[in-house]
Amino acid sequence: MVAERAPVKAASKILLVLLSLVTTGAAHVGSPDVYYEDHAGPYPLSVVVRMPLVVPGVAVIEVRSLSDNLKSIQVVPTRIQGEGSKFAPVPDVAERASDDPKLFRAHLWIMMRGAWKVQITADGEKGKGELSVPLAAAPGNSLALQGPLKWLLTGLMAVLVIGLVGIAGAAVREGMSDPATAPVPSSKRRSARRVMICTALLVIAVLAAGKFWWNWEAASTAQAAYTVPRVVTSLSASNTLLLRLQRTDSGRWAERIQLDDLIPDHGHLMHLFLIRFPDMDRMYHLHPHQDSAGQFSQNMPALEPGRYKVFADVVHATGFPETQTAEITLPETHEGTLQGDDSFATGISLLSKIQNTNVTYLEDGGRIIWLDSNVFVPPREPVKLHFRVEDASGKPATDLEPYMGMAGHLILISSDGTVFAHLHPNGSPPMAAVQLANGTGMADHAGHNIPSEISFPYGFPKAGLYRIFVQFKRAGRIETGVFNVSIVQAIDN
Numbered sequence: 328m329v330a331e332r333a334p335v336k337a338a339s340k341i342l343l344v345l346l347s348l349v350t351t352g353a354a355h356v357g358s359p360d361v362y363y364e365d366h367a368g369p370y371p372l373s374v375v376v377r378m379p380l381v382v383p384g385v386a387v388i389e390v391r392s393l394s395d396n397l398k399s400i401q402v403v404p405t406r407i408q409g410e411g412s413k414f415a416p417v418p419d420v421a422e423r424a425s426d427d428p429k430l431f432r433a434h435l436w437i438m439m440r441g442a443w444k445v446q447i448t449a450d451g452e453k454g455k456g457e458l459s460v461p462l463a464a465a466p467g468n469s470l471a472l473q474g475p476l477k478w479l480l481t482g483l484m485a486v487l488v489i490g491l492v493g494i495a496g497a498a499v500r501e502g503m504s505d506p507a508t509a510p511v512p513s514s515k516r517r518s519a520r521r522v523m524i525c526t527a528l529l530v531i532a533v534l535a536a537g538k539f540w541w542n543w544e545a546a547s548t549a550q551a552a553y554t555v556p557r558v559v560t561s562l563s564a565s566n567t568l569l570l571r572l573q574r575t576d577s578g579r580w581a582e583r584i585q586l587d588d589l590i591p592d593h594g595h596l597m598h599l600f601l602i603r604f605p606d607m608d609r610m611y612h613l614h615p616h617q618d619s620a621g622q623f624s625q626n627m628p629a630l631e632p633g634r635y636k637v638f639a640d641v642v643h644a645t646g647f648p649e650t651q652t653a654e655i656t657l658p659e660t661h662e663g664t665l666q667g668d669d670s671f672a673t674g675i676s677l678l679s680k681i682q683n684t685n686v687t688y689l690e691d692g693g694r695i696i697w698l699d700s701n702v703f704v705p706p707r708e709p710v711k712l713h714f715r716v717e718d719a720s721g722k723p724a725t726d727l728e729p730y731m732g733m734a735g736h737l738i739l740i741s742s743d744g745t746v747f748a749h750l751h752p753n754g755s756p757p758m759a760a761v762q763l764a765n766g767t768g769m770a771d772h773a774g775h776n777i778p779s780e781i782s783f784p785y786g787f788p789k790a791g792l793y794r795i796f797v798q799f800k801r802a803g804r805i806e807t808g809v810f811n812v813s814i815v816q817a818i819d820n
Contacts, residue, residue, distance in 0.1 A: 355755065356555055356638065356650050357746040361462055362709055362784040363754035363761075367449040368456015370397055373784065374754075375709050376445060382464050383438045388445055389709075390421060392429045396452040400431040407442040407461060407646035407763050409582060418448065437464045440553070441582050442646035444764040461646055461760035465553035488530050495526035558639045558651035562627070566660055570599070570639060572621040572651055586621035588644035592759035593731035595668070597623055598640040598749060602740060603633045604654075606676035607794045610738065610807070613669045628671065632659035636740075638747050642759040650747060668731050672796055674809030677742060687808035692719030695797065695808030698780070705817035706789050711782040712737060712750075714797055714808065723779035730800035733758070737783045742792040750783045790816040 361376040371393035379385050390400050401418040405411060421431035437443060443462040448455060472480075500519035559571040575584045589596045595614040603609040609631050615623035623639075637653040665671060675681060685700040698713040714735075716724040730736060737750040748755060756764075777799075787793065795810045 355746075355748040356652060357741070358748045358755070358788045360707060360786055360788065361460060361755055362786055363460045363756055364393075364784050365458055365753055366456065367447055367458035369453040370394055370449040370451060370456050372447065372449065372458060373709070374445075374447065374458075374460050375786065376460060376462055377707075378462065378464065379437055382440050383436060385434050386437050386445075386462070388421065388433045388435060388447075390431045390433075390447060390449075392431070392449075394451075395429075397429075397449055398452070399450045400433075401448040401450070402433045402435060403446050404435045404437060404443055404462075405446060406439075407444050407760070408644075411439070415446065418446075437462070440464055442643075442760070442763075444646070459761075459764040461756045461764040463648055463760075484534075488527075488534075491530060492523050492526050496520070496523040498522075556649060556651040558637060558653045560637055560653045560655045562655070562657060566627050566663055568615070568625040568627050570597075570615060570623040570625070570637075572623070572639070572641070574621070575649070582645045582647075584643060584645075584647065584649075589617070589641050590644050590759050590763075592640070592642045592757050593668075593733065595731070596641065599623075599625060600638040600640075600738060600747075600749070601635045601657075602638070603631065604636050604744060605742070606633075606678055607740065607742075608674050608676045609633070609635075610672045610674075610796050610809075611669075612671075612736075612738070612796075612798065614667065626663060626666070627657075627660060628663040628665045628669065630657055630660045630663075632657060636744050638740075638749075640749055640757070642757050646760045646763040648757045648760055650749075652747075668805075670798060670805040670807065672798075672807035672809060674794070674796075677792070677794055677811065682811050685810065687810065689806055693717055693724060693801070693806075695799070695806065697795075697797075697808070697810050700810065700812065704787065704814065706814055707786050709784060709786045711784055712795070712797075713780065713782045715780045716799055716801070716806075717779070724801060725776075725779070726802045727777035727779065728800045728803065729777060730798060730805060734777045734799075735781045735783070736798045737785075738796040738798070739785070740794055741789075742794070746788055746791075746793070748785065750785055752781055752783060754784045787812075787814045790814050 359378045361374070361378070363374045365372065373391040373393055375389040377387040377389070386404070388402050390402070400421040402421055403415050403418040405415045419433045419435060421433040424430040424432060435445065441464060443464050444459045445462060447458045447460065449458070496519040499522045500516060553575065556573040556575055558573065561569045563569060572586055574586050592598065596617050597615050599613040599615050601611040601613070611628070613625050615625035617623050634654060634656045637655055639651045640648070641651070642648045685697040687695045689695065694717050696715045696717065698715055702710075704710045716727060718724045727734070734752050739748045739750065740746065751758060753761065781799070791814060793812050793814065795812060797808045797810070799806050
């Protein structure tokens with residue numbers, strides 16, 4: 328069985344701390360929690376999955392009902408692919424929050440690294456409905472044992488060693504003496520000292536072996552820790568950007584990560600983002616061609632010179648998503664044009680004293696408005712990034728079209744580049760992983776009317792300054808709104 332039921336016992340929690348503390352998160356960069364909205368049958372749900380600090384570890388599942396007719400929620404974790412996907416454990420019944428009748432919470436064990444899904448069963452007045460939310464469970468860098476706990480355990484170990492040696496000596500000194508013999512014969516005392524010395528040496532040998540095992544296990548865990556892969560980039564003389572993906576060491580994972588198993592996400596094997604740093608005033612959203620396994624190339628459009636951070640989004644056939652990163656300095660080029668779904672955006676430098684308001688004006692006189700942009704949101708709290716597109720007359724735009732099958736796309740990056748996310752109106756998971764988790768095809772908005780107001784569920788992982796690029800398609804043209812937001816750490820009273 329690959330999953331256990333919660334609640335978690337205190338002993339299990341302590342054991343997890345003693346093993347080591349690691350962070351998780353592979354989809355995106357620096358943004359491990361999952362935010363997703365969709366329907367479980369007739370019931371609209373908003374789901375937040377707070378990924379565990381360790382793998383194995385406990386994920387916190389928060390399901391908010393967006394209707395009034397939901398009675399209960401059941402959740403169960405399974406693999407997206409493989410044997411683990413066929414043998415799900417008994418579902419957990421999520422508890423309804425005492426202070427919010429629409430919020431349900433559950434705690435689930437994630438026992439292995441790789442691609443998971445949380446299967447949610449909603450039950451209410453309209454019967455039952457199911458929804459699966461994909462997760463990427465990957466251990467990050469190990470952290471050292473905390474000082475106070477380390478010294479506490481060292482002290483307790485010293486007490487145990489002294490006690491064990493003393494017991495061994497007493498067993499020979501008093502335990503083998505004749506009854507009512509006082510004082511203990513010197514021969515017995517010498518024998519007791521010899522036994523205590525031998526016991527001490529034996530205990531030291533056992534502790535040394537334990538130390539060796541601990542170091543070996545720590546090194547093995549550190550080696551298996553997931554770090555954001557670095558894509559190798561170079562620019563050829565013909566103005567072609569060459570990219571070579573790096574394979575993650577996944578020897579201790581449930582499924583190995585390959586480079587020949589990529590699947591399309593919105594019709595492309597890779598979504599490539601080039602963002603000029605530190606100004607963030609230029610953003611290119613491109614879709615390179617795969618030349619061979621792990622090898623991609625992109626004919627570059629006309630380009631502004633500078634140092635660019637590179638983010639390459641891919642999804643593996645297992646449902647495991649990766650964002651590989653790099654930095655590259657690019658020269659100015661005047662040749663080349665954007666092709667197909669490729670797009671380009673400009674904005675005011677993030678370093679400028681004059682910053683964007685909640686409005687981005689478009690070339691045709693229309694505008695993109697960020698609604699509720701001034702609402703205070705602390706880190707890791709779920710929020711909807713809500714936008715409205717208006718035409719030149721100030722009315723809601725009626726000419727929006729699907730952009731790669733979606734109503735819109737949102738690219739978010741922190742000022743230091745440690746957080747990157749590519750969001751959709753359904754949330755943070757890539758739609759290819761959603762499709763695998765639910766066993767369905769991607770929703771096709773072709774021929775549908777795209778509303779002028781679109782929201783993106785998310786939760787900023789940490790305090791700091793962020794730049795947001797929100798993209799729509801209007802009358803065959805890709806439009807991008809550029810905004811800034813500062814997230815402030817909440818202060819507990």
